[in-house]
Amino acid sequence: MNDDTREKRWQDPFPRSLPRYVLLLCLALVVVSLGVVLMPARPPEPADPPFSEQARAAALADTVRLKDAGSQLGTAKQDGSKDSPAGSADGPSAGAGNPAVERTVTLLTTQAQALLAPGESPADAASAAAADSGRATPPAPATSSASTAPSVSGQTSAGQTSAGQSSAGQSSAGATAAPLPSTAAGLVAALADSGNQRLADAAVADGGIARLLAAVGTAQLLQATALAAGTGTAAPAVDVAAPRLSGTCPSPSATPQSGAAESSAGQPGPGQSSAGQSAAAAGLGGALAAVVRTEAQTIYGYQVALPRLGGAAAKSAAEELARHDALLGGAELLSRLHCSTVPPREAGYTLGQSFLASPAAGLGSLEAAALPAYGDLVALSEGETRQWAIAALLGAGKRAVLWGTDPGALPGLDPATLPGLEPTTPPSQPAN
Missing domain, CATH: 1.20.1260.10 (Ferritin, core subunit, four-helix bundle)
Incomplete structure (x- = not known):
């Protein structure tokens, strides 16, 4: 008799408390659902721009950087400061008024204008490139017999670098963030490096951008040779196999x-x-x-x-x-x-x-x-x-x-x- 009474006292409160538990559960569900609705969804990660766009932006950033270096080189020489780094490394022929230096700046200015996208300014492009941590690896060329980009003298081909990576896909942000060349010899080397990179990118970029990059790279390599001759510095190797x-x-x-x-299968390619x-x-x-x-x-x-x-x-x-x-x-x-x-x-x-x-x-x-x-x-x-x-x-x-x-x-x-x-x-x- 006593056992039955204790069991009854234990079970009786549960039915009376059941509505409370149901109410609390409903309130908890409402709170959780409100939190899910009010919490903004995480925006999707922005897609990487196509390689051709990355190559164009990198070319613009490098061109603007080289133009600034040429302008500063001429300004330092014009000031005639004995403490100028440019003055200590190059002879007086490398200074302001030198036709080779002035033509280099003019050429790079024209190229920077040609590389601008609609609504873009050189300053915006340079700052955007400096903020990027790298560039995407370019797509492989269409034919297996042409799996490498033009081999430029003094460099590995665009298909592989010594580290086994594509040189056309190497990061240009580090180069953009590096100090500007302060001597004529440094500007010659940087101009040649930029020209080589542009030709490597042109080998795998889309048609119109490829032509633009090839034009920019060709002119930069030719101007690097002219600048070396005009400033009495060592000429870079300029050749493409x-x-x-x-x-x-x-x-x-x-x-x-x-x-x-x-x-090769006799059918149209993907998407064409x-x-x-x-x-x-x-x-x-x-x-x-x-x-x-x-x-x-x-x-x-x-x-x-x-x-x-x-x-x-x-x-x-x-x-x-x-x-x-x-x-x-x-x-x-x-x-x-x-x-x-x-x-x-x-x-x-x-x-x-x-x-x-x-x-x-x-x-x-x-x-x-x-x-x-x-x-x-x-x-x-x-x-x-x-x-x-x-x-x-x-x-x-x-x-x-x-x-x-x-x-x-x-x-x-x-x-x-x-x-x-x-x-x-x-x-x-x-x-x-």
């Missing part, structure tokens, strides 16, 4: 409009229609045909100029004529590799009287006239074809300088096509 071309058209039945547009690929292939075939015609005319010009030159100029012309023979053969081979029609070689071309009166200057004009053709090929190609075009673009710029023609701040690119840049007068071209 072109890939060895080999192979045949993938399909005997392929046409110039479809041969290079199809993937057959019509879009046909248009791209037609553009590539046209660019290769333009290069073939340009090289054939240039060879004819060298053949005409060679008997009219003497001494060292004649020797240089003979060496460059052999290089152009190789370039023409390479352009024709690439046309066949992409299943494009090779333009027939013409018997001759019409050269103006100015060319005959001054053959050296005429050769310089021919070399400068070839730059846009190679710029087009850089933009419309990929893989080893683009690498070949980048090497040829730099070679044409070097030969233009050799014959006394200025290739400009953006070799192979018409400044009139870029917003914010004043159109420049193109180099004179012989009539054809």
Whole structure:
């Protein structure tokens, strides 16, 4: 009897307390749900910009940095301070008023304007690049035979560095945050390094940005050599190794409009229609045909100029004529590799009287006239074809300088096509 009474007293309060427990549980659920609703969701991590955009921003930041270094170098020399770092490392020829220093600043200013995105300022781009911790690794080139970017003398290829990483994907933020070069020799080295990086990035960037980067890199490498000569400092090695071309058209039945547009499986690539690929292939075939015609005319010009030159100029012309023979053969081979029609070689071309009166200057004009053709090929190609075009673009710029023609701040690119840049007068071209 006593046991039953105790059990009843123990169980009786629970039914009476059940509504309380239910109410407390409901209140707890309401509080938790309100907390979940009121707590803002974590915003998604911003996606990394495409490699081409990163490469453009890095090129802009480096160009602005080098422009500031050139301006400070000239200012330090103009002040004539004996304690100036620039004054202690370089001779007086490296100071303000030096044409090489002034041209370097002017060239970099033009390039910085060309590299600006719509609504962007050089200061914003430089500060944004300095805040970044690195850059993304670029996508692999489309063809396995061109898995490396142009090999620049003194550096490993863009495909691999000594650490096994892509040099095109290396961080440029550290370089941006480094102290500005305070001597002419330091500016020459930094200018050459920037030019090398731009060409490496151009090998894997998207078409339009690739052409812009190739133009910027080519001009920076050429200006590094000119600055070294103008300031009495050591000249950097400026060279790009072109890939060895080999192979045949993938399909005997392929046409110039479809041969290079199809993937190895004969189907359109990811995210690209057959019509879009046909248009791209037609553009590539046209660019290769333009290069073939340009090289054939240039060879004819060298053949005409060679008997009219003497001494060292004649020797240089003979060496460059052999290089152009190789370039023409390479352009024709690439046309066949992409299943494009090779333009027939013409018997001759019409050269103006100015060319005959001054053959050296005429050769310089021919070399400068070839730059846009190679710029087009850089933009419309990929893989080893683009690498070949980048090497040829730099070679044409070097030969233009050799014959006394200025290739400009953006070799192979018409400044009139870029917003914010004043159109420049193109180099004179012989009539054809």
